[in-house]
Amino acid sequence: MSISVHPPSDPGGVAARAAARTEPSASKPFGARTRTRLFTKYVALFVAVVAIALLSNGIFEVFFYYREHKAALIRIQHEQAEAAAAKIGQFIKEIENQLGWTTQLPWSAGSIEQRRFDALRLLRQVPAITELAQVDSTGKERLRVSRLAMDVVDSGLDLSQDSKFSEAQAHKVYYGPVYFRRDSEPYMTLSLAGTRKDAGVSIAEVNLKLIWDVVSQIKVGEHGHAYVVGPAGRLIAHPDISLVLRNTDMSKLPQVQAAQAGGSDADSESLQGAKNIQGQEVLTASAPIAPLGWTMFVELPVEEAYGSLYAALQRLALVLAAASLFAVLAGIFLARRMVGPIQALRAGAERIGGGDFGQRISITTGDELEGLADQFNEMGARLQESYADLEHKVEQRTSELKQSLEQQTATAEVLKVISRSAFDLQSVLKTLLASAAKLCEAEKGIIFLRKKNSYRLASNYGFSPEFEAFAKANPFPMDNASTTTRAAQSGGIVQVVDVLADQTRSALAREYQRLGGFRTNLGIPLRRGGETIGVFTLTRQEVRAFTPRQIELLQTFADQAVIAIENARLFNETKEALERQTATSDILNVIAGSPTDTRPVFEAIASRAKSLVAGFSSTVFRFIDGQTHLEAFTPTAPEADKILTSTFPRPVADFAPFRMAQSGEVTQVPDVEVLTDEIKDIGRARGFRSMLFAPLMNKGVSIGFIAVTRVEAGSFAEHHVQLLRTFADQAVIAIGNTELFNEVQQRTRELSKSLDDLRTAQDRLVQTEKLASLGQLTAGIAHEIKNPLNFVNNFSALSVELLDELKEVLESKDLDGKVREEIDEIAQMLKGNLQKVVQHGKRADSIVKNMLLHSREGSGEIRPADINAIVEESLNLAYHGARAENSSFNITLKRDFDPAAGMIELYPQEITRVFLNLISNGFYAASKRKETGDEGFEPSLTVITKSLGSEVEIRIRDNGTGIPAEVREKMFNPFFTTKPAGEGTGLGLSMSHDIVVKQHGGKIDVNTELGAFTEFIISLPRSTARTQAGERR
Amino acid sequence: MRRRKFIGLLGSAAAWPFGARAQEPGRIYRLGFLGSGPRNNYFPVFEPLRRAGFIEGQNLIVDWRAFAQQVDKMPELARELVEGKPDVLYASGDLAISALLQVTSTIPIVGVTEDMAGSGLVRSLARPDTNLTGVSIFSTELDGKRQELLIDALPGLKRLGVLADTRATGAPPLQALHEAARARNVELLVQPVTRSEEIGNAIEAAKESGATALNVLASPVFYAFRGVIMQRAAELRLPAIYQFPEEAKEGGFAAYGPSFVALYVDMVTPKLVGLLRGAKPSDFPVEQPSKFKLVVNLKTAKALGVAIPESFLLRADEVIE
Structure with a gap:
């Protein structure tokens, strides 16, 4: 068989060329798709046929194998369970047998000691018996031996009603229920009656833990095991002794329930995997342990039980996979033989369909496919003939279309150019x-x-x-x-x-x-x-x-x-309109940016004017007193700029265009070369040929002009001239605005300054006036009062002495007792009155002295003094003073002195007075708050000094009553006091203020909260006291 | 379907509580050990541990404290052990266990003591609910049993010395012993021992007051000093009965109780292994021995010049000749 697709014999044909062009793109994806479909169909069919046969065979085999395997498993498990049950039964039977010989003798026969010996031997031989009791035929316990407890002889315990005894008597043997000693170990009572009526009963307590020895010996497969469950579902024996000791309840497990419900013949379904107590999936079989009512369970992990089954399944899967692979390979081979010629036919037909009519298909399979190929070849030849005729007509039509297309294209081209x-x-x-x-x-x-x-x-x-x-x-x-x-x-x-x-x-x-x-x-x-x-x-x-x-x-x-x-x-x-707008807005921007200066405005005008006219350079001039001043220009070369700046200012009359500009006309110089004046030189130096001048007209007066130059000679375009003229008008407005703005600002500044000055002067005046009048008043009053007061004081003191003299005189006289008594009494009263006069006179004196001090400034001398020492001294003085006045006075003093406070130039005496005054006030306020009945209140006063560099700050803070706002306003006024009449002069704070502020150039401030605290803050400069005071003198 | 079951089975096998679980590679396990005597006394612990893969010096560090000579310092010893952050603790006797329980409620403790439920250390033998589990060895009950055996072994015994560790044996059990002895017409001479140094003097005192045999009551301290006790008893020609069968093999006159080796190999070590591998103490019910052995050392009897009745020898599980 040979299959081939011949290339066309006539490669020159148009059809062939067209086909060759289209072939690679058209045929490939189409061909690939078709191949896959037919090919896979064949292969899939073949594989299906083979695989179904294999699979069905495999499934049948597995199914039967599974059933047989399971049946075998069930049988084996059941046998194992029965064997295990038998072993347990035997274990119990063994104990029973061993117990048997202790019931051989009647009670009358042997001594107790002999019986005890026998019992002990039994314990030795049967480790499972923990305790053995022997009861005589009347039900009395005669002997009890134990592994743990001491042996008891003739306890006399009556067991005749106990089932251990009665059941054994009735049925020879009695298996008690399983119980757990100390809630842990499983035990069972096993009683046995002797064959003779008088032999009594032996009651053994059997430790079922020892069944472990039996159960753990039973091997079930590799990982399986056996266990015993009691009638109530309690675990009695298990290879894992912990489970037994924990008294595990197995009755919840389905396999246990099934076994206990269905008895021995648990059907095969119960063998299905169920979870055991450890959660493992197991196959379980059970068998009853006959006399005891227990059930023996044998379990095998499902994994192990079905291990061989899974292995068989794996083998089968392998065989199936191999067979399937073989089927696929065979399918591929056969499909390939079938699809090959069809493929060749399809490819040939596709080429003919694509226009390659010279295409010939050659298939020599000798069957129907070959005939089909020949018919295709014939069809190709017919198609080739008719195609050539058609092509000629098409060519004609094409050239016509081409012509009209060219026209269309040209039109479109033109439209494109226009729009672009x-x-x-x-x-x-x-x-x-x-x-x-x-x-x-x-x-x-x-x-x-x-x-x-x-x-x-x-x-x-x-x-x-x-x-x-x-x-x-x-x-x-x-x-x-x-x-x-x-x-x-x-x-x-x-x-x-x-x-x-x-x-x-x-x-x-x-x-x-x-x-x-x-x-x-x-x-x-x-x-x-x-x-x-x-x-x-x-x-x-x-x-x-x-x-x-x-x-x-x-x-x-x-x-x-x-x-x-x-x-x-x-x-x-x-x-153009946009350009004008932009220029104007630029100028406005500049104005907004630098309203105080006209220079940037002129510079902006120059640069905008140049760009508006697309000129080479521009200059802005102003006329001042008949001179032309250069205000701004667009820079070119540095030397050229220098020439420009050095030329101006010049009289307006020097240049004709300048004169024209001054008269308000727009002029232009088409070519500077024709000029004869200096402008020509400037033009040559700066490199321009033509110029345009636009005057800056302000209210009909020309205040300057803009000059724009160009490199080339010739007239300026009309719209440029217009543009520059408009621009010049706007520029003038801008300049005007700037100047106006500056003027307003200047005026405002001046006004506000003079207002400030005025205010300061006024304040100063008011303060001076106030203090001066007060000072005068005080001094005047003091002087006037001082003299009469001296009289009062002196004469009252004298009167006291006179009274003493009077007393002496009367002493020598012989007076009757009663009269003398009366005289003494009167003299005493007079003396008392006089003393009061003296006392209050002195107070009045001190007020007057204070007033005089107030009016007289700068007492003592100025010298550097340690401020901390002064504060400390004042504090002590004030405290002791207060104590002297009132011995019950008490206050907590806190000091926080800054060592850096150091030396200050001041009037020590005066400052001490200030501190004394403020501290005393603090004491007064604090003790007043205490008096108002605040129980837990602790009066305290804190004095803090702090260096602030060129100043020192002293804070005096009390936790007293505080100062109300209305008092705060007036408290530095002379004669203002809040103390009750007679307690204060009202001059303390006023004086302190004067000393600190006026004498020392410091500050005094107060910080207070009503009912909480008052704090006076005094700031004293370190060295300005002298100059301040000096100026004042 | 089968496959799914199979995978499920694998999962459940992985969740198996302990047993199949192995040590984590690279991890160092710490065991705090509060024993009474020198550590070779406890060889039945370390051998099985080694077999289970816990090898000292490789992946196991044993922090060892012996308290027999310094019972007063028990709280300190316990604190030192817990400060070492062990994974599991072991303690012998009520005193040691209580001391550990005082300082930790989280680290699992395996204790070997007389009666865990009776002394209130655990609420239930079946399900211990604290960090303590272990073995109850019925020692007080067996003290009575041993007294009975010694009286049976020495017919005509009039005065029986009792060596009592005041910290291990309280007054009520002693009272019970007195009563049982009185029933057999034997006078009990109790020699209380508070400190290990007093042991020798106590035995001498018993001998001086006329005792012709000695019941060494159960006590971890006495077990630690069993060599001293046996030597003194031999010197003073006092047949004595001991707590563990192994002691009779070591030269004691007789012994009755659970095998010391079996106790540690079968009951203590599996718990240590399980706990070291991360199981919870509540996974382990408190166990009790169920096999007790009577061992009589005829060599010692002969050396002491004591004749033992044949009937007694028949009761013995093992006779050393």
Whole structure:
């Protein structure tokens, strides 16, 4: 068999080429998909057939094997359980037998000692018996021996009613229920009666723990084990002795329940895996232990029981896998043989379908497939023939389409250019002309645009430069004497097939024709809103009319041109407006940024003016007193800038444009080279040729001007001139604003300063006035009172002495007792009165002295003193003073002196007075709070000094009653006191204030909270006391 | 289906409480041991531990304290042990166990003592609910049994000396002993011992007061000093009965009780192993020995010049000749 797909015999054919192109992309994915489908179908079918057979066989085998295995397991387990049950039964039977010979003798026969000896021997032989009691036929316990307790003889215990005894008597043997000693070890009572009536009963307590020896010997498989459960479901014996000792209840386990319910013939289902007490899945079989009512259980872990079954299953799975693999391989082989020729047929058919009609399929399998291949080949040949005919027609149609496509493409191109460069009118017009000329088979073309009353060349295509220069210099007037103007005037399309034959044309038109050399021309007016704004003209060098289709196309181009022109106009207008706006807003920004200075404003004006006109440099000048001052300029080269700055200021009269600017005119210098003055030199130095001057007009007066330069010579564009003029007007407003703003600010500053000064002066005046009047008043009063007071004091003191003298005189006289007594009494009273006068007189004196001190400033001398020592001294003085006045006075003093407080220049005497005063006040406030009946209150006063560098701070703080707000306002006023009349002069704080503030230049502050504390804070400068005091003197 | 069951089975096998569990590799286990005498007394512990894979010097550190000579310092010893952060603790006797319970309620303790439930150390033998488990060895009950055996072995005995550790034996058991002796017409001469140094003097005192035999009551201290006791008893020609069968083999006159070796190999060590492997004390019910052996050393009897009745010898589980 041979299968091949021949390449086409004629490789030159178009069809073959097309097929070759399409073949790789089309056939591959399609071929791959098909192959997989058919191939897998065959393979899958084959595998299925083989695998089903294998699988069903395997499943049957497993099923039967499983059943047999299980049956065998059940049988073995049951046998094991029965054997184990027999062993346990035997164990008990053994004990029973051993017990038997202790009941052989009647009680009358042997001595107790002999019986005891026998019993002890029994214990030796049967380790499971822990205790053995022997009871005579009447039910009296005669002997009890034990492994643990001491032996008891003739305890006399009556057991005749006990089931241990009665049951044994009745049935010869009695198996007691299982019980747990100390809740831990399983025990059972085993009683046995002798064969003779008078032999009595032996009662043994059997420790069932010893069954462990039996149970742990029973081997069930590899990991299985046997255990014994009592009638109530309690575990009696288990290889894990802990479970037994823990008195485990097995009755919850399903296998135990089943065994106890169903008796011996537990069916195979009970063998199914169930959890054992340790949670392991096991197969369990049971057998009853006959006389005892116990059940023997034998369990084997499921894992082990079914181990061999799983192994067989694994083997089977392996065989199945191997067989399946073989089936797959065989399937692949067969499918490949079947699919091969079909594959070749499909590939061939696919190529023919793809257009490769030269394709021939060769299959030599000799069967139906070969016939099918031949028919395919024939079909290919027929298709090839008809295809060639069809192709020719297609080619014709294609060339037609191509032509129209080119036109479309060109139009689209033009549209693209228009939309891309809307603001660049020249390039749009050029593109339009070029495309139109090419499409309409015209050699040349012109677009004329109307300017006032003429049509001027705006763009051309294909004409010589001479023609262009001529046309630009000589626009068409608005006549009817040329194709262009005719089209413009009529507003319709005008075509002149042979221009030379047209005799109505003007001389100008003839000149155009002579220079351009065209024969046929076509004019299409460019119209906007019913108005002609230009003409689109195309020319041909030979006489050949434009076809209607070409004209139609040209109309489209003309419309596009109109749109483009309009767009460009709008764009430029917007752009200019925007530029003006931007310039203005920039200036405003600068003003806002530096309102106090005009220089940045001028600089901004200079730089904006330059960029507005697209100039080379710019300068801003101001006229001051007939001189021109340079205010700002845009820098160029440093040397050039230097020339500029060194030239100005200059009189306005020096330069003509300056004069013009001063008169408010906009002027320009198209070329500085034609000038003869210094401007020419500056121009050469800075490198410009033309200049534009715009005056800065403020309320009709020119205050300066802006000059903009350009590198090239020539006139400035009209819109530039306008722009600069507008800009200059705005700049003037900006300058005005700045100046105004500055003025207002300056004025405000001056005003607020004078207001402050005024206020200070006023305050000072009020304070001085107040203190001066008080001082005068005090001094005056003091002087006036001092003298009378002296009299009162002196004379009262004298009177006391006189009274003593009087007494002496009366002493010598012989007076009757009663009279003498009366005289003495009166003298005593007088003396008392006088003493009161003296006392209060002295107080008045001290008030007066204080007042005088107050009015007289700066007593003692100024000298450096240790402030801490002064504070300490004041504190001691005040404390002892207070104690002297009132012996019950008590207060806690706290000191916190800063060692850095050190020396201060001050009047020690005066400062001591201040401290004494403040401390005494504190004592007063604290003791007053104590008096008001606060039980737990502890009066205390704290004095703190603290160095603050150039100052020292002293804080005197008491925890007294505090100062109300209304008192705080007035407390530094002279004569203001809150103490009851007669206790204070009202001068203490006022004086302290004066001493601290006026004499020492310090500060006194108070910090208080009502009912909590009062704190006076005194700050004293270290060394300014002298100068302050000096000034005051 | 089968496979799922099989996997389930594997899971349940992994959750098996102890037994199958092995030591964690690289871990060092610590055992705090509060025994009465020198550590070779406790060889039946260390051999099985070694077999279970706990090898001293490799993965096991045994913090050893012997208290027989310093009973007063029991609380300190207990504290030292607990400060060593052991995984499991062992203690002999009520006193040692109580001392450990005073200082820890979390570290598992295996104790060997007279009667765990009776002394209130655990609430239930079947389910200990604290950090303590262990073995109850009926020593007080057996003290009576031993007295009975000694009287049976020495017919005509009039005065029986009793060596009593005041810390191990209280007044009520002594009273019971007195009563039992009176029933057999034997006078009990109790020699209380508080400190180990007093043992020798106590035996002499018993001899001086006329005792012709000696019942060495159960006490971890006496077991630790059994060599001294046997030597003194031999010197003073006093047949004595001891707590553990092994003591008779070592030269004691007689002994009755559970085998010391079996006790530690079969009951104590499995618990230590289980607890070291992380089981909870409550997994182990308190065990009691159920096999007791009477051993009589005829060599010693001969040396002491004591004749033992044939009937008594027949009762012995083992006779050393």
